[in-house]
Amino acid sequence: MDLAQLRQRSAAEWEIPVQGGMRVPVVLYGSRQLLLDMDEKVREQACNVACLPGILQGSFVMPDGHWGYGFPIGGVAAFDPEEGVVSAGGVGFDISCGVRCLLLRVTAEDVRARREALAEALAGSIPAGVGSRSKLLVAGHVMDAMLRGGARWAVEHGYGRLEDLGRIEENGCHPHARPEFVSAVAKQRQEREVGTLGSGNHYLEVQRVGRIDAPALAAAFELREGDAVLSIHCGSRGMGHQIGTDFLARMAVDAGRRGLALPDRELACAPVGSELGQEYLGAMRAAVNCALANRQVLTHFVRQVFAHVLPEASVELLFDVSHNTCKEEEHVVAGRLRKVFVHRKGATRAFPPGHASLPSPLRGHGQPVLIGGSMGTGSYVLAGAAGNDQRAFSSACHGAGRSMSRHQALRRWRGQELVRELAERGILIRSPSMRGVAEEAPGAYKDLQAVVDAAEEAGLARKVARLEPMICIKG
Amino acid sequence: MATHATPRWETFSHGADIGVRGFGPTREQAFEAAALALTGVITDPAQVRPSQRVEIACAGADEELLLYAWLNALITQMALRGMLFSRFEVSIAADALTGAAWGEPIDVARHRPAVEAKGATFTELRVRPGADGEWVAQCVIDV
Numbered sequence: 001m002d003l004a005q006l007r008q009r010s011a012a013e014w015e016i017p018v019q020g021g022m023r024v025p026v027v028l029y030g031s032r033q034l035l036l037d038m039d040e041k042v043r044e045q046a047c048n049v050a051c052l053p054g055i056l057q058g059s060f061v062m063p064d065g066h067w068g069y070g071f072p073i074g075g076v077a078a079f080d081p082e083e084g085v086v087s088a089g090g091v092g093f094d095i096s097c098g099v100r101c102l103l104l105r106v107t108a109e110d111v112r113a114r115r116e117a118l119a120e121a122l123a124g125s126i127p128a129g130v131g132s133r134s135k136l137l138v139a140g141h142v143m144d145a146m147l148r149g150g151a152r153w154a155v156e157h158g159y160g161r162l163e164d165l166g167r168i169e170e171n172g173c174h175p176h177a178r179p180e181f182v183s184a185v186a187k188q189r190q191e192r193e194v195g196t197l198g199s200g201n202h203y204l205e206v207q208r209v210g211r212i213d214a215p216a217l218a219a220a221f222e223l224r225e226g227d228a229v230l231s232i233h234c235g236s237r238g239m240g241h242q243i244g245t246d247f248l249a250r251m252a253v254d255a256g257r258r259g260l261a262l263p264d265r266e267l268a269c270a271p272v273g274s275e276l277g278q279e280y281l282g283a284m285r286a287a288v289n290c291a292l293a294n295r296q297v298l299t300h301f302v303r304q305v306f307a308h309v310l311p312e313a314s315v316e317l318l319f320d321v322s323h324n325t326c327k328e329e330e331h332v333v334a335g336r337l338r339k340v341f342v343h344r345k346g347a348t349r350a351f352p353p354g355h356a357s358l359p360s361p362l363r364g365h366g367q368p369v370l371i372g373g374s375m376g377t378g379s380y381v382l383a384g385a386a387g388n389d390q391r392a393f394s395s396a397c398h399g400a401g402r403s404m405s406r407h408q409a410l411r412r413w414r415g416q417e418l419v420r421e422l423a424e425r426g427i428l429i430r431s432p433s434m435r436g437v438a439e440e441a442p443g444a445y446k447d448l449q450a451v452v453d454a455a456e457e458a459g460l461a462r463k464v465a466r467l468e469p470m471i472c473i474k475g
Numbered sequence: 476m477a478t479h480a481t482p483r484w485e486t487f488s489h490g491a492d493i494g495v496r497g498f499g500p501t502r503e504q505a506f507e508a509a510a511l512a513l514t515g516v517i518t519d520p521a522q523v524r525p526s527q528r529v530e531i532a533c534a535g536a537d538e539e540l541l542l543y544a545w546l547n548a549l550i551t552q553m554a555l556r557g558m559l560f561s562r563f564e565v566s567i568a569a570d571a572l573t574g575a576a577w578g579e580p581i582d583v584a585r586h587r588p589a590v591e592a593k594g595a596t597f598t599e600l601r602v603r604p605g606a607d608g609e610w611v612a613q614c615v616i617d618v
Contacts (some may be wrong), residue, residue, distance in 0.1 A: 089597075241549065
């Protein structure tokens, strides 16, 4: 990105002042180098978002921002309930895609002793990749109950423990889901996908807690160097994809009818209070519950594997957080507490210490922010930083972001060779697709360290602990 | 300028995702070629046997929305039926498309599918004839 048009506010905060049709400035978080490496399209897309009706404070871009669909990935934008819009593109196709981190209560050495058996058992129990099908059939009124209940529905049906729910955003259930606004095709697509991982950058990974950056926060999150944890990265599967597809088309046609001039058709949106806006919010919330149920059922499968292979492990939730959402939240805007609709597209909610929605053991420390990396370079646990409610509506980055296209990655790496190289470094990969492994090569991703350093420098979130991959199940 | 008599396809890079592009002497053939490119995102189309026929019908307010609808209809059928497709037939009348796709159930061992297509997007969405009269139909696929 050309930095000539940017005004540097601080070491890791940059501004594009209001110009043209922009209603608010663009605010980008990141080091000079991260911004130099960002695609020019990120600037263009963030400026386009700044033109949308009812946008408040700014069009924000996280340090892992990259070229997305209408909104940049890593984009955050909040809208006024009366004058603002809701955008299907601002949430994305994988609604409520997110990361769940599970504490295993055993050490990485305990895992290492059984790692081959664990890798095989996890690969055999977690449906992953194109063409995989869930062991569960969820249809008819059961589907609607799942879409209303989310992870709570899963727990009520034997997939988990009641105490899991307090460690999930919205206590595992978005209360305002409207399954009646989800198309029959979307429901049909999901019938055999509850409890599946998906493909692409989705994964299930057993990890070693590595370097601790903030000992007090790590203690509060019960993370000790050398312990083992397990992280799951996936979303609402076929249902979210179909809802995104359905509503993007409807919003594009509707925006034309309303005479809403959009700089990019992918920014298709509807007024929050309109019939279409309300239908989308109801359907999107159903997809949020679908994703929460999905990660809950996968957790159940993980527990079954550990009960069999490593019974001394106790699989407990640290936290579950989504990074493709639009949520109604309360924030202080222009000195006044008000309700706003916050779109986070490839960005993680990162509530600061003291936020009322956090479970009591975490409330004094800030929300765990779970950052997925690549299979070779590790992941991060951060915590929402004090004072971040004045920055990007308490949001932080969500991952490393790609530095290289799938094409380039395929030209550069072979899946089998990567699997062998990673095995030599003690990382076991299990995937039905070696081409998929090559496309997700660790070298195709940006430097995660630079991204989380920038998030901390910008005051979005604090670094807590690094997670190093040991076993990775990929679709 | 050269005129291409036969349809062809390619994929192109887009950040985290991948674009599909079909070329053809007619708009319909460009749509068919773009569909083949969609399969190419997932696997080698030459490995997919066109043994089962699936009827497809969709609509779009303009040519570009029609391509969006066509590719998404194929993605939906792949997901619902657990199939991959390698042969396509498209007819377009006004804003409606009727067509068919031929393929077979996914065989993970043989097809080695790389990635699941989540949806066709409006990004880089274009349907237009080139200067030489050859039609191009393209968009980015979220994977």
